[in-house]
Amino acid sequence: MKKIENLLTIEELSNEQINHLIEKSIYFKNNKTIIPKLKKDIFIANLFFENSTRTHKSFEVAEKMLGFKSIEFQTETSSIQKGETLYDTVLTLGSINISGLVIRHPDKEYYKELLQSKNIKSKIINAGDGVGEHPTQSLLDLMTIYENFKTFKEIKVAICGDLKHSRVAHSNMKILKRLGAKVYFAGPKEWFENNYNDYGEYKTIDEIINKVDVLMLLRVQNERHTDRLNNSINYLEEFGLNISRYNRLKEGSIIMHPCPVNRNVEIESSLIESEKSKLLEQMTNGLYMRIAILYELFKDEF
Amino acid sequence: MKKIENLLTIEELSNEQINHLIEKSIYFKNNKTIIPKLKKDIFIANLFFENSTRTHKSFEVAEKMLGFKSIEFQTETSSIQKGETLYDTVLTLGSINISGLVIRHPDKEYYKELLQSKNIKSKIINAGDGVGEHPTQSLLDLMTIYENFKTFKEIKVAICGDLKHSRVAHSNMKILKRLGAKVYFAGPKEWFENNYNDYGEYKTIDEIINKVDVLMLLRVQNERHTDRLNNSINYLEEFGLNISRYNRLKEGSIIMHPCPVNRNVEIESSLIESEKSKLLEQMTNGLYMRIAILYELFKDEF
Amino acid sequence: MKKIENLLTIEELSNEQINHLIEKSIYFKNNKTIIPKLKKDIFIANLFFENSTRTHKSFEVAEKMLGFKSIEFQTETSSIQKGETLYDTVLTLGSINISGLVIRHPDKEYYKELLQSKNIKSKIINAGDGVGEHPTQSLLDLMTIYENFKTFKEIKVAICGDLKHSRVAHSNMKILKRLGAKVYFAGPKEWFENNYNDYGEYKTIDEIINKVDVLMLLRVQNERHTDRLNNSINYLEEFGLNISRYNRLKEGSIIMHPCPVNRNVEIESSLIESEKSKLLEQMTNGLYMRIAILYELFKDEF
Structure with missing residues (x-):
């Protein structure tokens, strides 16, 4: 090597x-x-x-x-x-x-x-x-996926949320595809850019929630936004992980987030330390x- | 234990x-x-x-x-x-x-x-x-008193000054009473609250200065005040330790202060490193x- | 000792x-x-x-x-x-x-x-x-000169630039003279004070550039100036080390600067890591x- x-x-x-x-x-x-x-x-x-x-x-x-x-x-x-x-x-x-x-x-x-x-x-x-x-965030994400599934082959990973401003998302989509995982994207459509099609398919979170092995949530990076989402949008209900979506996750699936979390935006607060959550494990x-x-x-x- | x-x-x-x-x-x-x-x-x-x-x-x-x-x-x-x-x-x-x-x-x-x-x-x-x-400030205060008197029983301690805003004062009054010391309070009366009567008696500094074993001065916490004392008040002469009060302190008594000191407010500057002062010892x-x-x-x- | x-x-x-x-x-x-x-x-x-x-x-x-x-x-x-x-x-x-x-x-x-x-x-x-x-900057400057010339005796040192605001210049002129070096000063004349005559002679950089063993540049200390140089002056061309002056430096001579450098002010950017430059060595x-x-x-x- x-x-x-x-x-x-x-x-x-x-x-x-x-x-x-x-x-x-x-x-x-x-x-x-x-x-x-x-x-x-x-x-x-x-x-x-x-x-x-x-x-x-x-x-x-x-x-x-x-x-x-x-x-x-x-x-x-x-x-x-x-x-x-x-x-x-x-x-x-x-x-x-x-x-x-x-x-x-x-x-x-x-x-x-x-x-x-x-x-x-x-x-x-x-x-x-x-x-x-x-890159060290990407590597710890990969480590967490591998630790749970012992492979990347055919693992279904949905990357959800602020795709445009997330440096982690850009790295992860490329490398996950290279390692054999199947990548999906979800979240506000205005944050999905055309070239992401090379790495995976866009779906709504509700279309994909019950199919994924890994739900990889991204932080809404308010500090990098100029095109801040309209405040009237309830991000959690439209794009985030609430309890009803959590209940639709399949057995053995895991939730990831690079943290810090915006509680009750990307994820309902009570789910952060839930059974499927690997947020602390990622740290x-x-x-x-x-x-x-x-x-x-x-x-x-x- | x-x-x-x-x-x-x-x-x-x-x-x-x-x-x-x-x-x-x-x-x-x-x-x-x-x-x-x-x-x-x-x-x-x-x-x-x-x-x-x-x-x-x-x-x-x-x-x-x-x-x-x-x-x-x-x-x-x-x-x-x-x-x-x-x-x-x-x-x-x-x-x-x-x-x-x-x-x-x-x-x-x-x-x-x-x-x-x-x-x-x-x-x-x-x-x-x-x-x-x-709590660690309280414990170091207790250590300093004990180191000097080898007991807390019947030791007369006057806590003087900004009683209301001092977290150390609140802890110390309770614990000193529990350990058997006799607590007095001095300083601006508006900073003395009724429930302090449970732990000790309010006196003016001049009534108590020649009776105490420990003169425990408190910092005027300007950063926590909204009811800032009227600037026309000369705190040192009314409530603080000036040289004439220092000279009335009894033999073997000690001066304490959690520091940082407001020089020439709670204590006359030249007394900080005086014989009875335990300020450096406390640190x-x-x-x-x-x-x-x-x-x-x-x-x-x- | x-x-x-x-x-x-x-x-x-x-x-x-x-x-x-x-x-x-x-x-x-x-x-x-x-x-x-x-x-x-x-x-x-x-x-x-x-x-x-x-x-x-x-x-x-x-x-x-x-x-x-x-x-x-x-x-x-x-x-x-x-x-x-x-x-x-x-x-x-x-x-x-x-x-x-x-x-x-x-x-x-x-x-x-x-x-x-x-x-x-x-x-x-x-x-x-x-x-x-x-003093530790002066000592490292002396170390650098000594390391290069194995002596201070008769070493020609030009101290150039913000003489007035540089604490290093004040120390170095005195100590270099004491150790036997020959000191010159260059730079804007308004930064040259009369008492510097006790330690060395004022010259323009062009008069001295081809004679010195050590060209000691000083940082223009914008943060200490109130008499900021007129912005219309091109400091580098008038007082700094540009390439044409660098080429006139004699063999074996060295360039020093306490850093941080204002690139293209005291020294042309490309000269910072040049052969005669001891800037990294000084660090x-x-x-x-x-x-x-x-x-x-x-x-x-x-």
Whole structure:
């Protein structure tokens, strides 16, 4: 298997690499005591230019569980405030013994400029590039599906909701198709774009609810909208998961959501911790997937 | 002695538990080299939704002295900014291997909702719940009194100042009475509420100054006031500790204040580091009391 | 050699102490594996009241490489917001087992008040005091010059640009003269003050460019200016390092800049990573110089 040098997009990973990360993360989750520890000091900096709880803190915990030294980069008290660019910031951090950079940044493909520099030697881990990708979220989603069904082949996955603004949706539709799953889309039709037809079929949630193995709900990303849905629309009743739809889900099916949830918008509040819900499991899986990723990226140091 | 599972209020602790924590903290303070270290990785997150220096940083130092892995949760760059609730934040942190949560939050009794969830398994340590309680401050205050007098029985304690807005005052009046101390109140009469009569007597500071063993000054909490005292009042001369009152304090008596001090309001600036002042000692005691608390909560892991 | 107790200004260091720090930092840089580790827990807090990336993060990495426990003090979520002073903050941190304080503060000579207190026992490391000094930047600059020329004697250094607002310029002109270098100044004449004549001569950049060993560019500190340069001036062409000036630099000469750079203002963007540029090297040197400083300050603990 080709070594993973940076983690930038999910598409660049081969099926073999994805399967390896899934197996490794499930193995670490089930065997916590054998998670390896670095023998020497290796520094990773976390640079979050957009708000985050789950991704940020699970990276930080993952780093510390593996024995990395974590450095928190605070954008709001850094030289970013004096006008310093991301490129110059990364150049700086690489110059002071920081070997890995976990970056969330509003610019799509922010990493391209960084990779062109011969002076940037730190590994880059993309924790979200604007409306681009969020590969560690995709990987933890895949891990969760695989953990439940032991395969992707013919698994029916409906991706429902804010398809247009969700970086996770864009990655997941492509990769799920590649891995053999059958993808459907649901949610407000104005958020469905023509090119999604390449990956799966559009259905209403009521047409699809009793057929899917995985109901993958997306967060309504109010912070990215300019075409905000008319407030008169009751999103939950039209497009979300309410109790009557929950009751139509077939046996063995699971509910996913990248979180944070807008309670009673994408999903009725009482269903968040329901039996079919894998929302908490996804968070836990995110930790072990990030452990697996960091381990693979720095394999030679363990 | 009953094991302490969460630390939420001082009232829920038995006298036996309080005395045990006081003894343990004084023991750790006097024997720093024997403070135990965790043998495995245990994560604690510090969530401060209100400003703090002393409480926040002494918890962080205490955690690190005991060998915990500390995670700083920054409310201002987290998904709280996307509207995520405290409950969902705690659910998230608990899902990513965080075993303890030190929380300061503006909502009184914020912890009640958290304790009802079967999915929240992290221990909760209350670092201040709005106008509610601040149990670790109470405990460090008790430790300071005990360290000086070796008993609470018949110790005369005057609690002076912003009784109405001080979460420490509410806890301390109840617990000091329970432990056998004699409580008095002083300060602006409009901040004295009727139910305080259950715990002690109201006196002017000049009536009580030469009789007390402990002069416990409270911070004027400008940030919580709407009924701000008339600016024309000279608080220090009417209600605070100035030099002439300091000179009337009896031998062996001590001055306390939870800090931060408003210099020349509650206390004349030059008295902060005076002989009778225990203000710095209280901060140091806060560190060792928090070490004792964390040790008790995670006793099985040492 | 006299032990260094606090690091406040560069002037207070003897030539012997400076040379010792330079040798030590170069030694650590070239022998990373022998950097010593503390045997016990010693806490250092980083207090940055002004924005910083390089200084802040290289101190944090240096602390962690030496085995210190780092505490990040966040001014914006601390009791500073309740009006607590720097003095009271330092008193607090010293009371909770914090032995060293790395402080950047907008007030010139903020440390004088701190040193007068008998109750402040933490060592103070000045990471910049307003328009005052920035001794660790001076030391890393000296390290970089020494690393390249193995001497300061007769080395020709031109300090170019915002002389008036640069705390680094003030320190460097004095110390470079003391160490035997020959100092020149260039840049907008209105930023050249009469007393600089004591340390070196004013020249235009074009008069001096082909004679210097070290071209030390200064950042135009827009955030400190009120007498902002007329926007119609093309700073780069009049005072900065463009390609035609770069080509006139003599063989073996080096370019320095404390960073962050205003690209295409002090220096043409493409020259930042050019052969003669030591900008990245300065950042790396900053890390090892700070390791050497912390090691010297806490020598007895290793």
